[in-house]
Amino acid sequence: MTVIAAARITARLHRFELAVFGVLAVVGVLATILIGAQLDAVGWTATCDAAMRSGATTPRECEFKINEFYGIVSSRGWIVAGLTGFVPLAAALLIGVAVVGRELERGTTRLAWALTPSRMHWLAHRLVPVLVFVTIVGLVLGAAADRWLAASEPGVDPANAFAGFGQRGPVLAARAVFVFALAVAVGAVIGRALPAVILGGIIAIVGLVGGAEAHQRILRTEAIVIDEAALGPGDLWIDQKFRLADGTLVGWEDVERYDPPPIEHDDETVWPTLPQVTIGVPGRRYGEVALREIGALAGGSLVALAVTAAVVGRRRPG
Amino acid sequence: MDNGFEAHGLGKRYRRRWALRDVDVAVPTGSVTALVGPNGAGKSTMIKAGVGFERPTTGRVLVDGLDPWKDRAAAIARVGYVPQAPSLYRELTVDDHVRLAVTLRPGFDPALARGRLDQLAIPLTSRADELSGGQQAQVGLALALGARAPVLLLDEPLASLDPLARREFLHVLVDAVRADGATALLSSHVITDIEQACDRLLVLGGGRKLLDLSIAQSLAEHRVVEVATTADDVVGTFMDTTGESVSLTRTGSGAPARGRPATLEEVVLGHLAAGRDRPVLRTVAA
Numbered sequence: 187m188t189v190i191a192a193a194r195i196t197a198r199l200h201r202f203e204l205a206v207f208g209v210l211a212v213v214g215v216l217a218t219i220l221i222g223a224q225l226d227a228v229g230w231t232a233t234c235d236a237a238m239r240s241g242a243t244t245p246r247e248c249e250f251k252i253n254e255f256y257g258i259v260s261s262r263g264w265i266v267a268g269l270t271g272f273v274p275l276a277a278a279l280l281i282g283v284a285v286v287g288r289e290l291e292r293g294t295t296r297l298a299w300a301l302t303p304s305r306m307h308w309l310a311h312r313l314v315p316v317l318v319f320v321t322i323v324g325l326v327l328g329a330a331a332d333r334w335l336a337a338s339e340p341g342v343d344p345a346n347a348f349a350g351f352g353q354r355g356p357v358l359a360a361r362a363v364f365v366f367a368l369a370v371a372v373g374a375v376i377g378r379a380l381p382a383v384i385l386g387g388i389i390a391i392v393g394l395v396g397g398a399e400a401h402q403r404i405l406r407t408e409a410i411v412i413d414e415a416a417l418g419p420g421d422l423w424i425d426q427k428f429r430l431a432d433g434t435l436v437g438w439e440d441v442e443r444y445d446p447p448p449i450e451h452d453d454e455t456v457w458p459t460l461p462q463v464t465i466g467v468p469g470r471r472y473g474e475v476a477l478r479e480i481g482a483l484a485g486g487s488l489v490a491l492a493v494t495a496a497v498v499g500r501r502r503p504g
Numbered sequence: 505m506d507n508g509f510e511a512h513g514l515g516k517r518y519r520r521r522w523a524l525r526d527v528d529v530a531v532p533t534g535s536v537t538a539l540v541g542p543n544g545a546g547k548s549t550m551i552k553a554g555v556g557f558e559r560p561t562t563g564r565v566l567v568d569g570l571d572p573w574k575d576r577a578a579a580i581a582r583v584g585y586v587p588q589a590p591s592l593y594r595e596l597t598v599d600d601h602v603r604l605a606v607t608l609r610p611g612f613d614p615a616l617a618r619g620r621l622d623q624l625a626i627p628l629t630s631r632a633d634e635l636s637g638g639q640q641a642q643v644g645l646a647l648a649l650g651a652r653a654p655v656l657l658l659d660e661p662l663a664s665l666d667p668l669a670r671r672e673f674l675h676v677l678v679d680a681v682r683a684d685g686a687t688a689l690l691s692s693h694v695i696t697d698i699e700q701a702c703d704r705l706l707v708l709g710g711g712r713k714l715l716d717l718s719i720a721q722s723l724a725e726h727r728v729v730e731v732a733t734t735a736d737d738v739v740g741t742f743m744d745t746t747g748e749s750v751s752l753t754r755t756g757s758g759a760p761a762r763g764r765p766a767t768l769e770e771v772v773l774g775h776l777a778a779g780r781d782r783p784v785l786r787t788v789a790a
Contacts, residue, residue: 192607222762263537293591296642300585302608303577484696498539503557 192311198313201279204319205275214269218330220263222337230255235341239419251283259338270331271353274324278366280388282318285312286371286494287382290504309498313370313491320366324359331358339419340498346469347420354399357476360483365390368491374497379504393486401479405467409437412464420469428460435463507594507688508533508655509554513563515555516549516711523549524766525711531689531704533654536681538698538719539691541708546590547691551659554689555585567655568687583612584686586658592632592639598643599628605647617650620676639777640671645673649680655680656688674701676770695769707772709779719768725756726771729763736762740777742770752777780789 187385194380197204234248286309289295302308333346341347352361360414365386372386409424417423427435430444445458467475509531516524524546531537539547547674552558552789556572556579557612564571572579592601598621605612621628626639626646635643641661648656658677662670678701682748683689689706692698705722715722732738732751739752755761766774 188607191603194595195600195604195607198600199593201595280723292594293587293589294589294593295591297591297647298587298604298608300558300580300583301605301612301647303581303610308608378621484743502552 188193189214194313196312200284200316203284204316207273207281207323208319210269210273210277214266214273214327216264217262217269218334221266221501222333224258224262225255225337228255228258230340232340235419239341251488257272263334263338264332265336269352270327270334274358274362275365275390276336276356277319277323278362278364279369279383279390281316281385282366282369283373283382283386285370287315287377287499288379290374290377290501291379293504295503305498307496309495313494317363317366320362321359324362325356328355328358331355342419343469346472347418348422348467348469348471348472348475349420351422351472351476352394354477355476357479357483360393360480360487363484364393364487364490367487367494368393369495371490371494374494374501377501397479397482399488401482404424405475409467410466412466412468414462414464417464417466418469420472421464422467422469423464424467425465427463427465428458429458429463435465436460438473448504507531507566508535508568509537509657509689510566511550511563512554512566514550514553514560514565515519516546516553517560517561522561522711524553524708527708527713528710529706529716531706533687534681534685536678536688536702536741537692537704537705537706538695538702539652539689539706540693540698541691541714542776544710545708546711547708548659551585551657551689551691554655554657555583556580565677567657582654582721584653584656586641586644586648586656586661587660588661588663590632590637590664591642591643592635592643594631594706595631597629597631598626598635601632601643601647602650604629605650609651613650613652617646618654620646620649620680620765623660624672624676631654636669638666638673641665641669642643642676643753645676649676652684654684654686654687656690658688658690660691660693660694662694664768667697670697674698677701695772699768705768705771707775712779714775715771716781722767722771725754726766727753727755727761727763727775728766728770728774729753733762740774740779742773742777 227249230251232326233245234251237244237248298308300307330348335342335344335350335354368390369386371383372389376382376385405422406424412421427437428433428441436444441458441460445460447457448455507530511527511529514524514527541547547693549558554572556576559573567579568582571580572580579698602614603615605783614788618628624642626642632640644661662673664672674697677688690698690702699719702719704718705715728750729736730748730750732753737754739754741749741751744750752766752770
């Protein structure tokens, strides 16, 4: 009973943000369903998509559809991409800062912290309902982004593809939770909403970009050689190499030493002549890589929430 | 427990400035004590230390025998606090605040809080930002009283209230304290009001304790003379509203009782003057 009452009070405190981002999330889902259905109706199939990617002759049934299909993708796709990419992270940042930072700024913590024998109790009441909301918005819009990928790239299986990594599926929800936890911590430390939004936004961007870079480095160490012909649309491309006769791989910087470019050449000249291979991560590993990313983001979120708890436990109430 | 609130060698330093220094205070259980002093005297700091919002630099505070910094949960459970500025959630109704208190405070008595608000005709369905300053202060007091805490700490709750609202606020406070046998420490600038509501006077100045007596003793042991002699035990000299310089003297130390009886305001002014280098201009209570 107390938990429900506390959740209702927290929802009332954040009703404006919850309403705005809730409506935007619904709009994002509806836009994905509608525009996705329009794409499905065009009839641009996985076969058409594969033919276009390979550069092979477009099958007859795909002719005339490409313009309509990509016309929809380019003219309306931004709506879906914008809503699914923006709403979870913006909601996480703006609501996260308000959870503690706005209360400190307005001085309402003086009332709440004098009433409660446990500030952690208060923090849990404020945090959990909003965290649930951010997680749900992230999961729902992550699923919508998955649906959009399947509709806009019919040859790609979202469950086995690195396309749009981090901007769809449960990883998107994990990123939203991470940004939320960072925003809560920054709000608790600074105690003022607007500066915390600015600083929290900067820290979140640095954290997400830095995390993606670190993850990319790990993936480089795990990359394997994929023959050009076997490269699928869901595989993660990391580098291109050339295979020498003895099997050694060389990059573009060394290829001239082994495969000198022709002196006379025209548009028809093919160079380098050495067989090309791709260094990448197969799309079938997407699930485990995504899970690892989610784990790292969850760990970062827990650290941020632990910092929040430490700050709330010791600071003045504004 | 003999004292509801105690400070032992209490000191609080903000960077280089001491807000409180070496203050010893004992507020008897069941008393309503007025904490008086100019801005910067350390009143809010002392009260905030009592509710665990400030960590003492030296010494310690005890509320109902518990140190709020070391044993926060148990100490806060024994304190009802009304902050200086109304700290209500503007998005919530008055009744939401009562529900909030129920969720945050084990043992909170919502019926008591609602009953007091009802007596004052404060609508439970009104949002906090629709209430007057006096009503907001009353909501803060109702929440503090609903906690049924043995110690009430009130940090200048009268500052922004008109005379009628001040009178109502103090009436509710004194009624509740007398009914529950609670201890109240009330900081205020408005001396005329506290004289009727409080039974003890604690004067702080420059971060130090200047006076700690019952109201009756404060009035009985001080007199005002226009021209002090060497025989008088002069506490401090201040200017009257007419611009005349007068002195507050102490009786009971063998000195002859000259002059006229001091008012409570003059007692406070005399002791504040003693804590400063220059005479204090007498103010007229709002």
